[in-house]
Amino acid sequence: MKNKAERENTENKKGGVKWGLIIVLVVVLAFAASAAGTMLTGKYFSKDDNTAGNETEAKTTAISSKQRLVSVDKFVVNLANDGNSDPQYLRIKVSLLVPDGDDAKDIKKHMPLIRDSMIRVLKPKKAADLLKDDGSIDQIKTQVKDALNKDYGHSVVQEVYVTDFVIQ
Incomplete structure (x- = not known):
């Protein structure tokens, strides 16, 4: 068993x-x-x-190897108001696309001119103008680029890139 x-x-x-x-x-x-x-x-x-x-x-x-981005430190601009509301401010930081390293050095050397041109374009704007639609930022970028190139004396800025944008 x-x-x-x-x-x-x-x-x-x-x-x-x-x-x-x-x-x-x-x-x-x-x-x-x-x-x-x-x-x-x-x-x-x-x-x-x-x-x-x-x-x-x-x-x-479309940034080539020769082109350079120049960063503009962020700054605050008083925006125009209707008189009915509290003052509004824009804090903005941009980078500028320039053709080459020599132009990048020139832009850095002439940063007060760059900031002045940007302030003159942005100060007359109202917060509603800047926020009204998706294309408003593109319009501002074009206006800033045109003003910078005009004030600089020749076409040095190829594109403006907004890297910080706050309205208060």
Whole structure:
């Protein structure tokens, strides 16, 4: 009788070991399939998305290796008011795109002229003018660029980028 009972125990243990191996094998295969799927997805699908994103970025970012950005420290401008409201202020910080390093040095050297030109453009504006729609900031940027180039004597500023804009 011991032999028959021992044989049944041995067979049960072997059956349990078999199921344990099968479960471990299924888990390992599932993990491997998941990893392979992730790698293939990243290789074939993300490549197209990244390429499209880089092309879009290249189209919108037209700054060449010679061009330089010159940062103008943030400053506060008193805005015009209607007389009915409290005074309002604009805190603004911009960066100017110039053709090359020599122009960047000139701009930095003549920063008081730059700030004066910007103040003269911004001071007559009302807060409502600056906030009325999405295109109002673009109009201000164009007006600032035109005023800077006029006051500077020639076209040195190619683009104005607003990096900080707060109205209080």
